[in-house]
Amino acid sequence: MEDPSRTDDAAAPRPRRVVWLLVAGIALGALNLRTAITSIGPLLGEVTTGLHMSGALAGVLTTLPVLCFALFGALTPLLIRRFGEHALMAAALLAIAVGVGTRPLAGDAWLFLALSTIALAGGAIGNVLLPGLVKQHFPHRVGALTTVYTTFLALGSTLAAAGTVPIEQVSGDWRISLGVFALFALVAAVPWLLVLGHGPQRAGSARPLGPGRVLRTATGRWSVLFFGTQCTIAYIVFGWYAEMLRDSGMSAAAAGLALSYLTALSIPLSMALPALMARTRDHRGFVAVFFGSYAAGVAGLWTAPVEGVWLWTTFIGVGMATFPLALTFFAVRTRTAAGTAAMSATSQSIGYLMGGLGPFLFGLLREVSGGWHAPLALFLALAALNLVAGMRLGRPGHLEDELSPEASRPAR
Incomplete structure (x- = not known):
């Protein structure tokens, strides 16, 4: 059986601590890719009323995820070549944390949309990065790690959709129920920041496609x-x-x-x-x-x-x-x-x-x-x-x- 600490980008077995940091980073990263979207739907009425959004701006809010996923997803390969996969993944999760955590504090609709864009940009970049990171670090366990990735993606979407209203009912404030999911993104960024501390993770970068x-x-x-x-x-x-x-x-x-x-x-x-x-x-x-x-x-x-x-x-x-x-x-x-x-x-x-x-x-x-x-x-x-x-x-x-x-x- 192949040593689970060996990946495709290392000539020698990688320390198990780093392997588990990568697994945790993939799982926790996937958990956060949809929370900025699915947490909004159950409280859309409260958000639009609280921010005095017009019907047109509410339409922009519901369309924004598609636009961000398309735009920032297309830009991700350029960002990878500039910053590297691991730093970019950490930055994407921090962007989700900043956007999700600060947009409930917005006093007007346009600022809420701008901060939502930051969070959605992080989700879009993570969408593109995670399949490549699975392929890079676990080429012989693509099925198992993709299972981790897709399962946690579904769990995060369900958690945000199902948990927003109960949190709002307990706290009495829709702003708190939306902002609390920033904590998940902050936690998810930690493994990637720790991976960065172990130095370069690739023997060489592939030619750009x-x-x-x-x-x-x-x-x-x-x-x-x-x-x-x-x-x-x-x-x-x-x-x-x-x-x-x-x-x-x-x-x-x-x-x-x-x-x-x-x-x-x-x-x-x-x-x-x-x-x-x-x-x-x-x-x-x-x-x-x-x-x-x-x-x-x-x-x-x-x-x-x-x-x-x-x-x-x-x-x-x-x-x-x-x-x-x-x-x-x-x-x-x-x-x-x-x-x-x-x-x-x-x-x-x-x-x-x-x-x-x-x-x-x-x-x-x-x-x-x-x-x-x-x-x-x-x-x-x-x-x-x-x-x-x-x-x-x-x-x-x-x-x-x-x-x-x-x-x-x-x-x-």
Whole structure:
């Protein structure tokens, strides 16, 4: 059995203390990547009222995560080359802490948006960094460490969404309930700061890969389409699923519970999927299963949305495991940490922009058609595109194999 203290960037085994710092840094870092987003939703009314936000500014607030993830995700490879992965990861978590901790103190809407941008920039950079860090330090345990990463990402999202309102009820102040999550980000930055104290973590840096080079490969293009379609579906579900159930006759409480159950399914799926993917080179079977689950859920919502709501919700929730699948593809379809980071940055920056259009188009079809069948047809069409992209991306192969031989060589 391979020594767990050995990584791909060290000629000798790394001290176990550093290995566990890296594991803790990956887990705690992932825990904080979504707290700035999911903590806002349950208290959106209190925030907009307390800051006297207009409807337009409230719309900016809800759209800001997509814009930040696209912009700062695209800039991350440049920042990596300038500052290095470990320093940048520590800075990203500190940015989340500063943004999340100070925005509740804002006295006006524009300052709140500016501080939210700082927090979201940290989350966007962390989104791109973590898959590459897993690939860099644990190349022979990608499945296990991606499981850690995706599971803690789901846990953090759920914790912030479920915990904000109870904290607000106990404290009596929505500002305290939003700001408390800054403490988690501060704790998460500590392992990365300690890793920096152990000196350089890489024997050499890979030659830079920009979005243009990634998009000139078939693997890169299919990755963008796969991530973008799953992201679009996810934003539709988060934005419209409960409303669709309420319009079909469910109570607000029951519809909210169904959405909570759907999102909670991501935790066990995130725990199981990456490790399963690491055991095989061909991943098209996973893609087909998730499309079938989507199709079954849509068929049920089309014909009997309320009668079998928990079954349909389970199907949709299982289908949304395409998110950890997409994150795992970044590592298993690349040979180098630089390739993982480049593929992650390109797919996420473009994919989140695609995702931002989903709720708008879904709502527009609802308004134009007067029912839910046309929007559900859009949902199924997106799932079909996701299937096509996933079946191509699921074939054995690596991004670097489609580039020039220099792409995977270390820079001098």
